Amino acid sequence: MTGILKGKSTRIQSEPLLGFEINQQTQELVVGFANIKLIDVKYYEMSTEAMFSTNPFMKNRITSAMDSKNSTWVKPSYSSIIELPEKPAVENDADDDYEMIGVGQVKSVQTINIPFTGGNKNVCVEISSVDTVNDIKRRQAYFSHRLEAHIVESFGTIRVMSGNTKRPLACTYVKMYARMKQSRKVHFCKYGFTGLNGVFDYIGVTKGNALMGGAETDLKTLVDDKIDK
DSSP: OOHHHHHHHHHHHTEEEEEEEETTTEEEEEEEEESSEEEEEEEEOOOHHHHHOOOOOTTTTTHHTTTTHHHHOOOSSEEEEOOOOOOOOOOOOOOOOHHHTTTHHHTTTTEEEEEETTTTOOOEEEESSSSSOOOOOOEEEOOOOOOOEEEEETTTTTEETTTTTHHHHHHHHEEEEBBBBBOOOOEEEEEEEEEEEEEEESSSSOOTTTTTTOSOOOOHHHHHHBOOO
Protein backbone atom coordinates (compact mmCIF):
# COMPACT_ATOMS: atom_id res chain seq x y z
CA MET A 1 0.00 0.00 0.00
CA THR A 2 2.85 2.38 0.89
CA GLY A 3 4.45 1.73 -2.48
CA ILE A 4 1.19 2.58 -4.29
CA LEU A 5 0.83 5.83 -2.36
CA LYS A 6 4.45 6.80 -3.05
CA GLY A 7 3.92 6.06 -6.72
CA LYS A 8 0.84 8.28 -6.76
CA SER A 9 2.74 11.04 -4.97
CA THR A 10 5.52 10.82 -7.56
CA ARG A 11 2.99 11.16 -10.40
CA ILE A 12 1.39 14.16 -8.68
CA GLN A 13 4.78 15.84 -8.36
CA SER A 14 5.45 15.37 -12.08
CA GLU A 15 2.22 17.14 -13.13
CA PRO A 16 2.60 20.62 -14.71
CA LEU A 17 1.31 23.61 -12.70
CA LEU A 18 0.78 27.17 -13.89
CA GLY A 19 -0.64 30.33 -12.35
CA PHE A 20 0.12 34.03 -12.24
CA GLU A 21 -0.75 37.36 -10.63
CA ILE A 22 -0.40 40.91 -11.97
CA ASN A 23 1.55 43.21 -9.65
CA GLN A 24 0.41 46.73 -10.55
CA GLN A 25 2.92 48.32 -8.19
CA THR A 26 6.00 46.78 -9.82
CA GLN A 27 4.40 46.39 -13.27
CA GLU A 28 5.29 42.71 -13.40
CA LEU A 29 3.63 39.37 -14.07
CA VAL A 30 4.44 37.03 -11.18
CA VAL A 31 4.28 33.53 -12.65
CA GLY A 32 4.25 30.38 -10.53
CA PHE A 33 5.02 27.13 -12.33
CA ALA A 34 6.19 23.55 -12.05
CA ASN A 35 7.27 21.01 -14.68
CA ILE A 36 6.90 23.56 -17.50
CA LYS A 37 9.77 24.80 -19.66
CA LEU A 38 8.05 27.20 -22.08
CA ILE A 39 5.11 29.59 -21.75
CA ASP A 40 3.33 31.80 -24.26
CA VAL A 41 2.36 35.24 -22.92
CA LYS A 42 -0.37 37.08 -24.85
CA TYR A 43 -2.14 40.42 -24.34
CA TYR A 44 -5.60 41.05 -25.80
CA GLU A 45 -6.77 44.66 -25.83
CA MET A 46 -10.24 45.24 -24.37
CA SER A 47 -12.88 47.91 -24.80
CA THR A 48 -14.26 47.81 -21.27
CA GLU A 49 -17.19 50.13 -21.94
CA ALA A 50 -18.26 48.05 -24.95
CA MET A 51 -18.00 44.84 -22.92
CA PHE A 52 -20.00 46.33 -20.06
CA SER A 53 -22.64 47.80 -22.37
CA THR A 54 -23.06 44.49 -24.21
CA ASN A 55 -23.54 42.42 -21.07
CA PRO A 56 -23.35 44.41 -17.81
CA PHE A 57 -24.52 41.50 -15.64
CA MET A 58 -22.22 38.79 -16.94
CA LYS A 59 -20.85 37.04 -13.86
CA ASN A 60 -17.29 37.09 -15.15
CA ARG A 61 -17.15 39.37 -18.17
CA ILE A 62 -13.45 39.09 -18.87
CA THR A 63 -12.80 35.36 -18.80
CA SER A 64 -16.15 34.59 -20.44
CA ALA A 65 -15.50 37.05 -23.26
CA MET A 66 -11.99 35.68 -23.80
CA ASP A 67 -12.77 31.96 -23.65
CA SER A 68 -10.96 29.45 -25.84
CA LYS A 69 -13.49 29.79 -28.68
CA ASN A 70 -13.25 33.57 -28.92
CA SER A 71 -9.50 33.88 -28.43
CA THR A 72 -8.84 31.68 -31.45
CA TRP A 73 -10.01 34.40 -33.83
CA VAL A 74 -8.93 37.48 -31.88
CA LYS A 75 -5.36 38.47 -32.67
CA PRO A 76 -3.34 39.40 -29.57
CA SER A 77 -1.65 42.80 -29.52
CA TYR A 78 1.42 41.18 -27.95
CA SER A 79 2.73 37.63 -27.91
CA SER A 80 6.01 36.22 -26.64
CA ILE A 81 7.40 32.73 -25.97
CA ILE A 82 9.40 32.73 -22.73
CA GLU A 83 11.76 30.01 -21.56
CA LEU A 84 11.40 29.28 -17.88
CA PRO A 85 14.44 28.59 -15.70
CA GLU A 86 15.15 25.05 -14.60
CA LYS A 87 15.30 24.36 -10.89
CA PRO A 88 18.11 22.15 -9.61
CA ALA A 89 16.96 18.91 -8.02
CA VAL A 90 16.28 19.30 -4.31
CA GLU A 91 16.15 16.49 -1.81
CA ASN A 92 12.63 16.05 -0.52
CA ASP A 93 12.92 16.00 3.27
CA ALA A 94 9.17 15.64 3.89
CA ASP A 95 8.22 12.54 5.79
CA ASP A 96 6.14 9.77 4.24
CA ASP A 97 2.84 11.08 5.57
CA TYR A 98 3.34 14.46 3.92
CA GLU A 99 4.61 12.91 0.69
CA MET A 100 1.33 11.00 0.54
CA ILE A 101 -0.71 14.23 0.27
CA GLY A 102 1.66 15.86 -2.20
CA VAL A 103 3.55 18.34 -0.03
CA GLY A 104 6.56 17.69 -2.22
CA GLN A 105 4.68 19.21 -5.13
CA VAL A 106 4.36 22.50 -3.26
CA LYS A 107 8.11 22.62 -2.80
CA SER A 108 8.68 22.21 -6.53
CA VAL A 109 6.76 25.36 -7.54
CA GLN A 110 9.02 28.13 -8.83
CA THR A 111 8.30 31.82 -9.33
CA ILE A 112 9.52 34.15 -12.06
CA ASN A 113 8.80 37.86 -12.53
CA ILE A 114 8.16 38.98 -16.11
CA PRO A 115 7.98 42.70 -17.02
CA PHE A 116 4.45 43.79 -17.92
CA THR A 117 4.37 45.50 -21.32
CA GLY A 118 0.67 46.30 -21.63
CA GLY A 119 1.25 50.04 -21.24
CA ASN A 120 -1.77 52.25 -20.55
CA LYS A 121 -4.28 49.88 -22.14
CA ASN A 122 -6.95 47.64 -20.68
CA VAL A 123 -5.86 44.12 -21.61
CA CYS A 124 -6.69 40.51 -20.91
CA VAL A 125 -3.44 38.72 -20.10
CA GLU A 126 -3.25 35.07 -21.12
CA ILE A 127 -0.42 32.75 -20.16
CA SER A 128 -0.35 29.21 -21.56
CA SER A 129 2.04 26.30 -21.40
CA VAL A 130 3.77 25.36 -24.66
CA ASP A 131 5.51 22.09 -23.86
CA THR A 132 2.79 20.17 -22.01
CA VAL A 133 0.51 17.41 -23.36
CA ASN A 134 -2.60 19.42 -22.51
CA ASP A 135 -2.37 23.18 -22.87
CA ILE A 136 -2.79 24.98 -19.56
CA LYS A 137 -4.25 28.47 -19.94
CA ARG A 138 -4.64 31.12 -17.27
CA ARG A 139 -6.25 34.55 -17.85
CA GLN A 140 -6.54 37.75 -15.85
CA ALA A 141 -7.74 41.25 -16.65
CA TYR A 142 -5.50 44.27 -16.27
CA PHE A 143 -7.19 47.67 -16.01
CA SER A 144 -4.97 50.70 -16.53
CA HIS A 145 -6.53 52.85 -13.86
CA ARG A 146 -6.12 53.65 -10.19
CA LEU A 147 -9.77 53.98 -9.17
CA GLU A 148 -11.60 52.73 -6.11
CA ALA A 149 -15.39 52.51 -6.27
CA HIS A 150 -17.67 52.00 -3.28
CA ILE A 151 -21.36 51.26 -3.82
CA VAL A 152 -23.88 51.99 -1.05
CA GLU A 153 -26.96 50.12 -2.23
CA SER A 154 -29.16 51.24 0.67
CA PHE A 155 -28.81 54.86 -0.54
CA GLY A 156 -28.36 54.13 -4.24
CA THR A 157 -25.03 55.91 -4.53
CA ILE A 158 -21.55 55.14 -5.77
CA ARG A 159 -18.43 56.96 -4.58
CA VAL A 160 -15.28 57.02 -6.71
CA MET A 161 -11.86 57.77 -5.23
CA SER A 162 -8.28 57.81 -6.38
CA GLY A 163 -6.54 54.57 -5.51
CA ASN A 164 -3.32 56.49 -4.90
CA THR A 165 -4.44 59.49 -2.86
CA LYS A 166 -7.79 58.13 -1.55
CA ARG A 167 -9.35 61.50 -2.39
CA PRO A 168 -12.79 61.73 -4.09
CA LEU A 169 -12.76 62.16 -7.86
CA ALA A 170 -15.17 64.67 -9.38
CA CYS A 171 -16.45 64.45 -12.98
CA THR A 172 -15.97 60.66 -13.19
CA TYR A 173 -18.22 59.18 -15.89
CA VAL A 174 -20.71 56.60 -14.57
CA LYS A 175 -23.01 54.41 -16.66
CA MET A 176 -25.90 52.42 -15.19
CA TYR A 177 -27.93 49.49 -16.46
CA ALA A 178 -30.89 47.84 -14.72
CA ARG A 179 -32.12 44.26 -14.87
CA MET A 180 -35.88 44.07 -14.40
CA LYS A 181 -37.50 41.67 -11.95
CA GLN A 182 -40.44 40.63 -14.09
CA SER A 183 -38.94 40.23 -17.55
CA ARG A 184 -35.27 39.79 -16.53
CA LYS A 185 -34.45 42.09 -19.42
CA VAL A 186 -31.57 44.54 -19.14
CA HIS A 187 -32.18 48.21 -19.91
CA PHE A 188 -29.95 51.25 -20.02
CA CYS A 189 -31.04 53.36 -17.07
CA LYS A 190 -28.85 56.38 -16.48
CA TYR A 191 -25.49 58.01 -16.99
CA GLY A 192 -23.84 61.00 -15.43
CA PHE A 193 -20.82 62.29 -13.55
CA THR A 194 -19.73 62.28 -9.95
CA GLY A 195 -19.97 65.53 -8.02
CA LEU A 196 -17.24 67.39 -6.15
CA ASN A 197 -17.52 64.81 -3.37
CA GLY A 198 -16.93 61.95 -5.84
CA VAL A 199 -20.50 60.67 -5.38
CA PHE A 200 -23.01 59.75 -8.08
CA ASP A 201 -26.68 59.14 -7.22
CA TYR A 202 -27.82 56.28 -9.45
CA ILE A 203 -31.25 55.90 -7.84
CA GLY A 204 -32.36 59.52 -8.21
CA VAL A 205 -33.65 59.12 -11.76
CA THR A 206 -35.34 62.23 -13.10
CA LYS A 207 -39.15 62.25 -13.21
CA GLY A 208 -40.56 60.86 -16.45
CA ASN A 209 -37.67 58.51 -17.10
CA ALA A 210 -38.91 55.89 -19.59
CA LEU A 211 -37.72 53.02 -17.41
CA MET A 212 -39.58 54.29 -14.37
CA GLY A 213 -42.75 55.08 -16.32
CA GLY A 214 -43.21 58.54 -14.82
CA ALA A 215 -44.95 57.22 -11.69
CA GLU A 216 -45.45 59.40 -8.65
CA THR A 217 -44.53 56.57 -6.26
CA ASP A 218 -41.55 57.04 -3.96
CA LEU A 219 -38.56 56.46 -6.21
CA LYS A 220 -36.71 54.09 -3.89
CA THR A 221 -39.83 51.93 -3.49
CA LEU A 222 -40.38 51.95 -7.25
CA VAL A 223 -36.84 50.80 -7.88
CA ASP A 224 -37.12 48.08 -5.23
CA ASP A 225 -40.36 46.84 -6.79
CA LYS A 226 -39.27 46.85 -10.42
CA ILE A 227 -35.50 46.35 -10.51
CA ASP A 228 -33.70 43.12 -9.66
CA LYS A 229 -30.13 44.42 -9.87
